[in-house]
Amino acid sequence: MARTNGMPDDGDSTRRPAFRVLPGGAARASAGQGATDDALLAAFLVGDDDAFGDLVRRHERLVLSIVRRYARTPEDARDLAQRTFLRALEAARRTLRRGEREGFAFRRWLVRIAVNLAKNHLRDELRLGRAPLEAIGPSEAHPAVAVEALEEAERAAAVRAAVVHLPRRMREVLTLRVDAELPFAEIADALGISENAARVSFHHATRKLRAALAPEGQP
Amino acid sequence: MSSAPPCSEYDLLLSLHAANALRGEERARLEAHLASCPACRDDVEASAEVLRLARLPAPTPAERRVLADLPERAVEAVRQGERRRGVVRRIALAMSAVAALSLVPLLPFVTGTRRPQLGDLPRVSDVSGSHLGTAVELRGPALALDRSTGGEHPQLASATGSGAVAVQAASWQEPDPDDLWEDSTVLQSLGDLEETTFAAEAAMQ
Structure with missing residues (x-):
């Protein structure tokens, strides 16, 4: 049966993006190890700075998978990811200070903040007339790919450019699925929408991308 | 005449299946339909292809080198933030003390x-x-x-x-x-x- 290569199965509850940036996407990340996010946050808030480093290592792949698409350079991606972590930390600090531990989920906040930062970054970049990394032609972003399969790379560049110009909600749902490989339940939770709304947005996004890829004159 | 639902009823499921997001009853129902519908199989193939193209490629080695020190940079940024916060807190405390001192002379008027x-x-x-030792x-x-x-x-x-x-x-x-x-x-x-x-x-x- 046809399926996207490497796409995770939503039924796989053990899949968790984690640890260092490695090729192959977030699906291959290992499950979280050691202390929980809450425990690491608590350790950090009482003075253990390294606990925050552990927290970043645990979630960096997830955050980078979300912001990379909108970054013009790797440095941009790194800065966006760093800002995501700092904002999430600040939000966690405020929440824990108020004693509100119920419903607190560092990972969900990371996704939400990363999506918002990426959205703002994309808006600023487009306003300045600059293209994000993935909207740039393949010869600029991945020269090796361009040499090996120019046509394939051009089609990929066309689709990725179309992704950037999708309506915001569709783009967010689509990228959280194909880049971050989140289950629709988690996507819906992070975006504050119903799971069904997320699935419908994904469906429309897919149709729009297919239309963008179709040759002129074809539906 | 078949009583099976028309293909249009599977539209949403086709896209989700292309993203490998179906499970349980939904997945079984769609797979049963796909077994007998070449058009819908083609549809899933086309969606899977476009999603594959949309997916970000793995970071290049150069990109990975830049991203490698994210945890260290994030920790350092937190430490810098803490230091800045400490300085601001000390300045605020000093200013409060000065303000309080300047109000001290006004206390009798304020408190009555x-x-x-x-x-x-x-x-x-x-x-x-006139003698020493007498009562005063x-x-x-x-x-x-x-x-x-x-x-x-x-x-x-x-x-x-x-x-x-x-x-x-x-x-x-x-x-x-x-x-x-x-x-x-x-x-x-x-x-x-x-x-x-x-x-x-x-x-x-």
Whole structure:
């Protein structure tokens, strides 16, 4: 049966993006190890700075998978990811200070903040007339790919450019699925929408991308 | 005539299946349909292809090198933030202390508490008996110190109504230092007054 290569199965509850940036996407990340996010946050808030480093290592792949698409350079991606972590930390600090531990989920906040930062970054970049990394032609972003399969790379560049110009909600749902490989339940939770709304947005996004890829004159 | 639902009913599921997002009953139902519908199989293939193209490629080695120090940079940024926060907190504390000190002279007006004047305090103004060791009776006006002249030796002046003033002075409560952010100004000024009074009395003898 046809399926996207490497796409995770939503039924796989053990899949968790984690640890260092490695090729192959977030699906291959290992499950979280050691202390929980809450425990690491608590350790950090009482003075253990390294606990925050552990927290970043645990979630960096997830955050980078979300912001990379909108970054013009790797440095941009790194800065966006760093800002995501700092904002999430600040939000966690405020929440824990108020004693509100119920419903607190560092990972969900990371996704939400990363999506918002990426959205703002994309808006600023487009306003300045600059293209994000993935909207740039393949010869600029991945020269090796361009040499090996120019046509394939051009089609990929066309689709990725179309992704950037999708309506915001569709783009967010689509990228959280194909880049971050989140289950629709988690996507819906992070975006504050119903799971069904997320699935419908994904469906429309897919149709729009297919239309963008179709040759002129074809539906 | 088949009673199977039309293909349009599977639209949403086709896209989700292309993203490998179906499970359970939905997945089984769609797979049963796909087994007998080549058009929908093609549809899933087309969606899967476009999603594959949309997916970000793995980071290049150069990109990975840039991203590698994210945890260290994030931790350092947090530490810098903490240091900045500490400096701001100290400055705010210092400014609050200065503001509180500047308000201390206004405390008697704010609280309604009157600072005792030198003239309020009963002094030996009339001594009955000229011999040492005799009983001393306190009566008559108390001595008041007039510092307005700014001379080296303060003048002594008499004040009236010393009885009431004495009662007031006796009942006056020194401000609780805990109520004051900084009590040194009040205590120091009282100490200065006592020293001046002692000097004045010594000058009289």
